[in-house]
Amino acid sequence: MTTFYLAVMIFSALVLLAALSSALAFRFGAPLLLLFLGVGLLGGTDGFGIEFNNDALTFYVGSLALAVILFDSGFGTAFKTFRATAAPAILLATLGVLLTAGLVAVAATFILGFTLLEGFLLGAIVASTDAAAVFFLMRIGGIHVVDKVSSTLEVESGINDPMAIFLTMTLVSMLSVQGSGAEETLTMVLHFFREIGFGLIFGLAGGVLTILIANSFGLNRGLAPILVLTVALLVFSATGAAGGSGFMAVYIAGLVAGNQRVRYSGSIRRFQEGMTWLAQIIMFLLLGLLATPRNFPEILVPALGLALFLVFIARPIAVWICLSFFDYRPRETKFIAWIGLRGAASILLAILPAIYGLENAGLYFNIVFIMVLVSLILQGWLLGPVARLLKLVRPKASGALETVEIDLPGNAKHELLVYRLAEGAPVLKGALIPRWAIPSLVVRDGLSMRYFYAGDLKAGDYLYLFVVPGMSYLLDQIFADPQMVGEKGEEPMLGTDVLMPDRPLRELGAIDPEVAIPPGQEETALADFMKARLGGKPEVADRLHLGPLSLIVRETDDQHNVVSVGVWREPLEDDAPQLLPPFWQRAMRRLLRKGL
Known part of the structure; x- marks a missing residue:
């Protein structure tokens, strides 16, 4: 029991240290996930001396953590965002991952002397983009990229992990049995379609099941988030056991459930945000503890060469080919290419060669670890400067300071918005407040008063309103500075x-x-x-x-x-070439508008 308590104490201290390190990230703009890895390395065998070498445990715990992160990513993605950039994002998440893996494979044959199949395995491991790293850095850096670019990155990073995981596990299996003939290739292709098909089917069913259980049995505010998370893990495990992609299924389930009316959705989102943070911390800590930095120097030069090739050649070529089918400006394509950060998923996949007993298992892990470090340092720290250089940063509209979802009895839902009225805001010049926005409280010069007793609104007032969910984005047009609102494509308050x-x-x-x-x-x-x-x-x-x-x-x-x-x-993306025939485009739009 003493050993048990000691282990819990040490691991809890590491989690606490990793969480507290977020203050450094906010202060200096450092990639937070890099700090999490650093804490793990600090506590590992070459740091404080914690001996941890359980590859299987790390992979399984990391897989569960990744499932939690992907479900939350899907739950927070609006169908409007998904529809707007689904075609280019899906192409990036499939063909883009394949092209990136192939280019890295060619480079690995020259730099490391790998066979083409071994190089392709290395490329598959590092081919996916890490969503958590991208959007955290954009938030703490105060970077607000144009909607088209941010939506593409959000959807791509949420759905590209299943493709990379499938390629990695398939290639590891092929290398472990030393087979890559026509029969094995056919088996791999059939297995791919089975994984994708089962992932979609189980994901759609899981989303419906999540909504049903949350609304029928989630009668307690504290129990509802646990029910939803449990269903997500059930969908993940059931899909994997049936031979499908559990990661795709859990993302689709989150996407479906997050866009429907779910009881206590506000509590669910806050709970999932905390669970996602915990999942990231645990995953990066375990990966850091598993690493042995003393082995890095012997492969540092080739690993750096591959990392730079991935950042400056492989990813940009793959992105340019995929986005050439769509209406993206050159600077938008360049930024999407640059923002291809590598993270925990890549290091997690690098454990598979060791689990399958491949000859160069340690080499794979160390090279990938260094490539991820280079990506987080180089791309992570330069994210803001590159966005500004390419003139893709837009000022944040002076909109609501705070948005809080409120679950009222009887399953009625409202959002509570807090606005600070900008100088020159239309509401100060007589614009009417819509009926679906109910003013409740005004805070003026530090004093609070009911809206009806506050008299005429003044610049600098803080106004609290209850709003029907999904409509709050329209209020910026009457409460915010007119010069900060009006981005192309924005919906006007009274229509076009x-x-x-x-x-x-x-x-x-x-x-x-x-x-x-x-x-x-x-x-x-x-x-x-x-x-x-x-x-x-x-x-x-x-x-x-x-x-x-x-x-x-x-x-x-x-x-x-x-x-x-x-x-x-x-608006529909009619001007860009479409990947599906018109009939299937209409069918998919009908499904999405009906909430799948």
Whole structure:
């Protein structure tokens, strides 16, 4: 028991030290995951002398941690973001990973004298981008990259791990039995499609199951996050046991569940954020403890050469080829190429050669470890300067200071927003606050008062509002500085086009053939339909959603009749070449709009 207590005490101290190191990252802009690795190395065999060499335990614990991270990544990705950049991100996560692995394989044959198959294994291990490293650095550095680029990176980094994991495990299996003939190649291809297919099927089913269990049995706020996390791990393990990609399944399950109404979603998100931090810390600590830095000098030069080749040649070539099919500006392509940070997933995959007993297992691990360190140091620290050099940084709109999801009894959901009113904000000049945003409290000069007793709003006031979820982004247009709002593609508060209120609903089909017109109301006038649906007293900025269209009240008369109707259609990526035929594009859009 003394040994047990001592082990728990040491590991807890390392976790605490890693968590406290985040203060250094925030202060100096250092890559936080690099500090986590550093704490592990500090406590390892060449540091404080902790002997830890359990490859299998590290891999299994790391896999569970990665599953938790991927589920949270999917849970926090909006369908709107996924739809906007799905095609290029999926191409980067599949063909891009394959091209990167192949280029690194060629370089490894020259630099290390590997066979092509051994080099391809090394390339597969380092081919995926680490999402946690990318977005943490962007947040702490105050870097707000244009939406198109950030959305592409978010989706790509969330879905590229399954491809890299599949390639690595397949190549390790082939090398362990010394077989790479036609039969083995066919088996590998069939296995790939089985992993992807099962991953999608189990992921969709897991997302539905998560929603069902959370809404039916999550009656306790403290129990709901545990139920959701347990279902996520169940989906991960069940998919893997069936021969599918558990990592893909758990990401898809998070994507489906995170975009539907789930009881206590605010508590679930906060719990998952904490679990994701803990998963990252534990994973990087174990990987750091497993490393033996005294073996690094003998392979330092070739490892550095491969790392620089990956950063400056392999990743940029793969990104350029994949994004050449889409409408990306050169500087956007360059930034996406630069931001391909390597992280824990690569080091985790580098353990597989040792588990399978490959001849150069230690060499794989040490080379990959050094390549990840170089990536975190070089790309991580230069992330901000490169974004500014390429002029992809946009100023953060002076929008809500804080957003808090509130779960009310009866499964009613609201967000509580806190705004600091900017000088020149439209609301100070008479712009109306929409009915779906309910002002509650004003804080002025350190004093709090109810909204209705505060009088006219003033610049510098802090305004607290309850808002219907999913609508808060529109409020920046009336509360923020107008010069900080209005990025291309942003949805206007009152829509982009004006419709005649007496036109029948069926004419909306000319705007988008997939509009969801209620049966039997094709000939109903827009104004009458909106007035009935809005409770008989529509107000300016009220809106109704009909599939991809939003109908918005622009103006009313004294009898509460709608006299002007605005419309907004979700933009489609029609200008960029598509990977799927039109029929499948429409089918996928219908599924996504219905929440899969």
